[in-house]
Amino acid sequence: MSIERRGRVYRRCSCRDETGRQLGQSCPRLATDGKHGTWYYAVDMPPAPGGKRRTMRRGGFPTKAAASKALTDVTNRTAIGVRVDDRETVAAFLERWLQVKAGESKATTLRSYRAHVENVIVPAIGHLPIERLRAEHVEQLLDDAAVGRGPQTVRRIHATLRSALTYGVKTRRLPYNVASNVTPPNGARPEVQPWTAGELATFLRHVETDRLGPLFEVVAACGLRRGEALGLRWCDLDLSNRTARIRQTVVDVGGRLRFDTPKTRASEATVSMTERAVHALAQVRLGQELDRAAWGDAYEDHDLVFARENGAPLRPEYVTRRFVALSKAAGLRQVRLHDLRHGAASLMIAAGVPIAVVSKMLRHSSIGITADIYHHLNEDTARAASDAMGALLEAAFATASASGGDHTATTAGTAGTEELTEADETAGQLRGPRGDRTHNPRIKSPLLCQLS
Known part of the structure; x- marks a missing residue:
């Protein structure tokens, strides 16, 4: 027997004496056969609301190390004020959470939560003790839920479970939220295609x-x-x-x-x-x-x-x-x-x-939601705006060319004149006597070439 913080780890068996009484820790075979019996732990729990002392005993562990690990988990949870109840299943925990949400959520939201819990989450992981729920269980749940369902639906299922476990953390029922670091499917939001x-x-x-x-x-x-x-x-x-x-x-x-x-x-x-x-x-x-x-x-x-x-x-x-x-x-x-x-x-x-303005008309909670839903429509509008701007530039260029006539560069070396170099010819610019560059209306920029 060894001491683990406020608890102890020990080995016992189910052998019985002539009267039928279970021997437990006093079985003589425990001292001679290291594989006889199984390992248990016992730990003093925080007093109940009435002040009564409680002791948690759990057994059936194949090794001392396994029993010690389980004991350490319990003592660590109680040390940070987390309530320990290793017999509460995920299904029972989620039902308690739904009862809480019934008093604070809208009817449609509660209906969605309950559908996710009863139709998807509980059939997959409802049998697990809530304290043994791990990230890998959540990952498997989402993978299975993705069969026959779209990414949006799977993300909502993940959000429901994450919300429930967040409640568990806030109420000191769980030490952390195992669903927080699990990434749901990253399927793109389908583009809306309403009537024209x-x-x-x-x-x-x-x-x-x-x-x-x-x-x-x-x-x-x-x-x-x-x-x-x-x-x-x-x-x-x-x-x-x-x-x-x-x-x-x-x-x-x-x-x-x-x-x-x-x-x-x-x-x-x-x-x-x-x-x-x-x-x-x-x-x-x-x-x-x-x-x-x-x-x-x-x-x-x-x-x-x-x-x-x-x-x-x-x-x-x-x-x-x-x-x-x-x-x-x-x-x-x-x-x-x-x-x-x-x-x-x-x-x-x-x-x-x-x-x-569209976001305000639709009464979205943020402009980001509007931009996310209608991003492809924004791209079309931006493209139309770019085309309109290009048309204006092209019209302005045509007007300037018609009124100003043809402008050519003078012979190089004259004071106050500009020389056109071969490199600047390609770039569509002029270089002045002091090396400064000025626009040459005779040469189109690449953008205007595309618009022409």
Whole structure:
């Protein structure tokens, strides 16, 4: 037996005497057979909240070194104030974490967390004790999760586990976060390919007579998220100033609809509307007055702009299905309903609206998110700006050449004149009497040569 800090390591067996009593450490074979029995450790734990002393005993280790290593791990954890419970599994820990998140997360966020935990993480590593979870387990989890899933989804699964383990570190349940240094797949974000202006116009003309047509008009004009459009209220609108304030969203939680706050704090903002959108909303109001009269006292008044005939909120999945059906009927290539929001951004960028303004219109939490999503559209805009600048330079050069005539260099050696050297001829420049270089309008620069 040896002493390890506040604990001890010892060997015992399961042999029994004539009465059936287990011999444990007193078995005579332990002194003569070094392979008999297994190794255990015992360590005094911090007192429980009631002040009662506790001793942790664990055994079954094949060697003394293995038992000593396990004991050292326990004493190191308790020394830095980490709670030790080697029987709590990853599944049990994540369930506790989800209960905590239920009181502070949005319903849609919690639903995403739970889907990742129950469908991916727990089936793979839920059986492991949380204290034995290592980086290699997380790496294997992400590798397995990548089969049949895109990089974005795998990164979200990794973010869920990392968030849960961060909670464990903050609450002194874990000494460190084993998922922090694991790198998820680095797949590029897929480029958004929303409808062009012509395709969008075709769709909006096709849905003009559909009950949900005005909803799609407003989503496309304002870049709203689906839930934000469904949660829009008349009290949030100022039709005279063509503005809408985003204050709530409709979410589906386990089949039940509920109102929630927008996705982020930046999402709670005022957006501008087009004249077309305002006209569409005026038509919606007239239709709702007819619905209200038809339903009478049975009408559910939530002050919603877009609602069912009885005033109840529209189901998000129904709106998506209707969008898909209408876009197919219009003969258009398939895009997501959310791509109407992307389309609003792409049209603004194509029109030359600064990316900072686009970011504010979409109510992203940072301009970096906007730039990351629409980087390829920014490149197109930058290319168009470069072409426009080149055209202006070419026009200016043509004007200067037409008005100034042909300029030639005079004979070398005359005071105040300029000499053209062979090297400068190639570079498109002149060298003066003192060696200084001046522009020669007769010789085009490489950039202008390309534009000509």
